[in-house]
Amino acid sequence: MFALTLLALAIAGAHTLSANAQIVVAHFMAQNAFSYSQNDWTNDINTAKATGIDGFALNIALADYEVDRVATAFVAAENANFKLFFSFDMSRSWAQSDIVSLVATHASSPAMLTYNGGVLVSTFEGEANGDAFWAAIRTSLANEGIKITFAPAFISFRDPSQANTLLSSFPSIDGFFNWWSWPNDVDTLLTTDTDIAYKNAAHTRGGPYIMSVSPWQFKDIDANDAWVELGDTLWNYRWLQAIQDVKPDIIEIVTWNDYAESHYIGDINPNVDLGTAAPNYVNGFPHAAWRIIAQYYISWYKTGTAPTITNDVVVFWYRAHPKAVSCSGGWAPRMASFPADAVFAMSLLGTPATISLDIGSTHAQFNAGVGATIGSVNFPVEDSQIPFIQIIRNGQTVKSGFGSVFVTQSCSWYNFNPFVGVIQ
Incomplete structure (x- = not known):
């Protein structure tokens, strides 16, 4: 676990x-x-x-x-x-x-x-x-x-x-x-x-x-x-x-x-x-x-x-390609325009912190309180980029990590299934 x-x-x-x-x-x-x-x-x-x-x-x-x-x-x-x-x-x-x-x-x-x-x-x-x-x-x-x-x-x-x-x-x-x-x-x-x-x-x-x-x-x-x-x-x-x-x-x-x-x-x-x-x-x-x-x-x-949290984590999820990309395999799904081209991150914190989200040239951050808070960062224009996520408290990065799947501008199969990772 x-x-x-x-x-x-x-x-x-x-x-x-x-x-x-x-x-x-x-x-x-x-x-x-x-x-x-x-x-x-x-x-x-x-x-x-x-x-x-x-x-x-x-x-x-x-x-x-x-x-x-x-x-x-x-x-x-x-x-x-x-x-x-x-x-x-x-x-x-x-x-x-x-x-x-x-x-x-x-x-x-x-x-x-x-x-x-x-x-x-x-x-x-x-x-x-x-x-x-x-x-x-x-x-x-x-x-x-x-x-x-x-x-x-x-x-x-x-x-x-x-x-x-x-x-x-x-x-x-x-x-x-x-x-x-x-x-x-x-x-x-x-x-x-x-x-x-x-x-x-x-x-x-x-x-x-x-x-x-x-x-x-x-x-x-x-x-x-x-x-x-x-x-x-x-x-x-x-x-x-x-x-x-x-x-x-x-x-x-x-x-x-x-x-x-x-x-x-x-x-x-x-x-x-x-x-x-x-x-x-x-x-x-x-x-x-x-x-x-x-x-x-x-x-x-x-x-x-709501339970008390003693170990700060950020769970994040994102797709591997923008929704408008034409893929070489699979079938363009119905409702493909609905999901946002973004990395979503949900923090579970014991004390407040700033959650920093970066992917390529795109940056976002949100102030996360005790318990659950959710935020996102948009996909970048650059090809083959991977998200970097930080928990920052009192100006210091206390935890950080990368995703394990690159967001690309091309794809071999229409894939709207997200990669789900965690910083812990």
């Missing part, structure tokens, strides 16, 4: 969850676990726990090899006092019997996350299956003595005005997972309108309301799957929305390991098959330092108080 020491970080015992606990999970793509051994699961679980994450929502797409890998995950989670639950990926075809079988197989595991006395079950999509499909699954499991708490991500329900329609259309649901944690193809910041409307709706059924928090969204795997959302400061303000405004029952980080969509916060596992396109924008672009920010905000969410 990074050398960020937080006092009053009340997460060490958070894995024994009470009914009223503030729960944080991360969306885990089980499809990417083909090569996973139990040791891989254990490493990811231990890294997640060190960040303050209580469990993984296992996005499972097919009843194939993923079933075996999930069984291994439960063994690792039981050994680590970590929680798991299923998020059925309904963009694929699922038989009711396969869903029932998977839930029933692991329902009694001490690693299974429960909510309101029921095994928590979620989805990605699934509204097209209709309420009768899900009601039958609930009944089948009940016949086996298994109560579930069903909180799906029915992604067509995004407009706040549809919250009551969700309830009337799906009597079988208990709560709701709002998947949408990025602006909706617009050049404006994400609001909490959807969160508040669906939280209120979910609470009429007993909940939980699960709010997604995500650092980024970029994909470039073919001409039809090439887009980027406005995410420059998302990893900061979305956490604040959760903590200060929405106060959801569960926060779900999207994602731990969806590399192709660039919102992974887990380490890049070199044994995972990324396909042919994604390696061009994933390899060499770690996001591990984003977990430092997650750790800070998770502690705040769980304790209700």
